[in-house]
Amino acid sequence: MSLILPQTLGNLFRRCQRALLPGSCLLCGGAADDQTGSALLCPPCHNDLPALPPNCCPQCGEATALGERCGACLLNPPHFTRVIARWRYDFPIDRLIHALKYGHRTLVARWLGEQMALALPESEHWLIPLPLHTERLRQRGFNQALEIARSIKRQRRLPLLADCLQRVRPTAPQAGLDQRQRQQNVRGAFACNTDLAGRPVILVDDVMTTGATVGECARILAQHGAGPITVAVAARALKM
Numbered sequence: 736m737s738l739i740l741p742q743t744l745g746n747l748f749r750r751c752q753r754a755l756l757p758g759s760c761l762l763c764g765g766a767a768d769d770q771t772g773s774a775l776l777c778p779p780c781h782n783d784l785p786a787l788p789p790n791c792c793p794q795c796g797e798a799t800a801l802g803e804r805c806g807a808c809l810l811n812p813p814h815f816t817r818v819i820a821r822w823r824y825d826f827p828i829d830r831l832i833h834a835l836k837y838g839h840r841t842l843v844a845r846w847l848g849e850q851m852a853l854a855l856p857e858s859e860h861w862l863i864p865l866p867l868h869t870e871r872l873r874q875r876g877f878n879q880a881l882e883i884a885r886s887i888k889r890q891r892r893l894p895l896l897a898d899c900l901q902r903v904r905p906t907a908p909q910a911g912l913d914q915r916q917r918q919q920n921v922r923g924a925f926a927c928n929t930d931l932a933g934r935p936v937i938l939v940d941d942v943m944t945t946g947a948t949v950g951e952c953a954r955i956l957a958q959h960g961a962g963p964i965t966v967a968v969a970a971r972a973l974k975m
């Protein structure tokens with residue numbers, strides 16, 4: 736069992752107190768760079784956020800040795816054409832996303848959206864957030880993917896279809912399941928109520944792990960005519 740020294744706890748408490756002050760970095764309590772009005776981090780913490788590897792699969796964003804298409808995409812091509820991720824899902828971006836989802840720090844969603852908007856294509860796309868089931872929405876009070884999509888919409892003035900994709904049944908958490916189980920878990924969990932014929936869309940979420948959930952959403956959107964389908968996430972969890 737590890738012991739947390741009272742001194743460490745005190746330091747942590749002071750850092751949290753500082754981090755809650757407006758204009759202070761959410762990670763270290765230093766002065767945040769507030770040029771955009773909602774920046775949450777100081778420049779050093781911002782520069783230290785985990786970068787994506789230089790080479791990755793052009794379709795799903797998984798790291799590959801030379802930037803070639805990965806085996807999973809070759810074997811079973813997803814319905815989305817590419818993934819645009821801002822960071823690798825690792826410390827401390829995981830803590831920031833946790834603060835958004837479970838600490839209700841919705842300013843984090845605004846900041847993530849601003850950061851993601853910088854990397855999105857110039858052309859006109861419809862933004863579609865990954866939906867939560869109504870039960871989960873009631874528990875959490877908000878859908879983090881929708882809040883991120885709203886922020887992207889403000890930055891890029893793209894149309895946002897907040898309700899066209901719905902989660903029609905609750906699903907067990909994906910954590911702990913293998914890829915095949917994840918795909919089965921989300922199969923048939925989504926429905927679309929809009930004709931998207933010929934529409935390029937950007938499917939927005941906070942984190943992509945194996946891509947089973949966004950893959951199923953993309954399948955439903957493609958059935959309704961959407962294409963090409965781009966996935967935009969704040970962070971991509973990678974195997975290597």
Ligand SMILES: [Zn+2]
Binds near residue numbers: 762763764
């Ligand atoms: Zn900082």
Ligand SMILES: [Zn+2]
Binds near residue numbers: 794
């Ligand atoms: Zn791939």
